[in-house]
Amino acid sequence: MIGRLPIAKMFAATVVLTALISVVMLQISWDGQQASTAAPKVDTLLDVMIVLSSFVFALVMVMLFYALWKFKAKPGDESDGEPIHGNTRLEVAWTLIPTVIVLFGAGYSWSVLNDIEEPAKNPITVDVFSQQYAWSFGYPGKDNAYSQGELHVPLDRQVHFKMHALDVIHSFWVPEWRIKKDNVPGITTTAIVTPDKPGTYQLICTELCGFGHAAMRAKVVVEPPAEFRKWIAGLKETVPDPYLETIRQDTETDPIPLGAGGA
Numbered sequence: 001m002i003g004r005l006p007i008a009k010m011f012a013a014t015v016v017l018t019a020l021i022s023v024v025m026l027q028i029s030w031d032g033q034q035a036s037t038a039a040p041k042v043d044t045l046l047d048v049m050i051v052l053s054s055f056v057f058a059l060v061m062v063m064l065f066y067a068l069w070k071f072k073a074k075p076g077d078e079s080d081g082e083p084i085h086g087n088t089r090l091e092v093a094w095t096l097i098p099t100v101i102v103l104f105g106a107g108y109s110w111s112v113l114n115d116i117e118e119p120a121k122n123p124i125t126v127d128v129f130s131q132q133y134a135w136s137f138g139y140p141g142k143d144n145a146y147s148q149g150e151l152h153v154p155l156d157r158q159v160h161f162k163m164h165a166l167d168v169i170h171s172f173w174v175p176e177w178r179i180k181k182d183n184v185p186g187i188t189t190t191a192i193v194t195p196d197k198p199g200t201y202q203l204i205c206t207e208l209c210g211f212g213h214a215a216m217r218a219k220v221v222v223e224p225p226a227e228f229r230k231w232i233a234g235l236k237e238t239v240p241d242p243y244l245e246t247i248r249q250d251t252e253t254d255p256i257p258l259g260a261g262g263a
């Protein structure tokens with residue numbers, strides 16, 4: 001017989017260890033500066049997940065080290081271990097606890113995603129074209145004004161990015177916005193962002209797309225609407241015809257809900 005486990009003490013040790021790990025892990029600014037309305041919500045979600053993961057890690061460690069200490073064979077003990085046929089209470093607990101944690105994480109993530117993708121009034125639409133190894137941008141609401149390697153967006157206005165890959169899969173990532181979305185050949189994917197801090201950022205390709213992947217970046221400028229309009233007015237080119245053709249041929253995925261409009 002292994003006797004009764006000191007459940008209360010083990011639980012207390014788990015709570016203390018969870019707190020210690022969480023305090024250390026939450027000190028770190030994992031994603032850096034926040035520059036979109038989604039960023040604080042995504043960061044809070046991450047913090048909650050860090051605490052939950054710390055709890056799971058602490059629980060496993062406490063049980064592991066308790067077992068190592070308590071059930072260690074005495075020197076000279078060559079006997080077989082006890083035949084054990086399972087423990088219903090333990091099995092129910094280790095099924096139920098992870099299920100609750102995973103369901104909570106799924107529900108919370110869902111609600112955050114729903115929240116940050118909520119269409120706002122009067123968004124602006126930007127076409128994003130990705131190809132080995134460059135980014136370019138079209139503004140369908142501004143007579144298809146076209147910019148290569150530099151993306152400008154107005155401050156505090158929701159942007160609907162329509163992603164188009166011209167060769168292989170790329171992925172759109174501006175770390176300060178916390179938004180990441182794959183660009184897939186043949187389909188249009190959408191990312192919704194409301195930048196809320198003016199400044200210059202970097203758009204990074206975050207899908208290994210070939211030899212020049214590491215250098216596949218673009219400058220991102222978030223600026224007040226008046227400066228944005230001035231920049232748009234200064235663009236000389238329009239989106240090349242083959243690119244427009246790509247847009248027409250793409251199949252749309254996760255389209256913006258009806259009534260959300262576009263600019």
Ligand SMILES: [Cu+2]
Nearest residue numbers: 205207209213
């Ligand atoms: Cu890439």
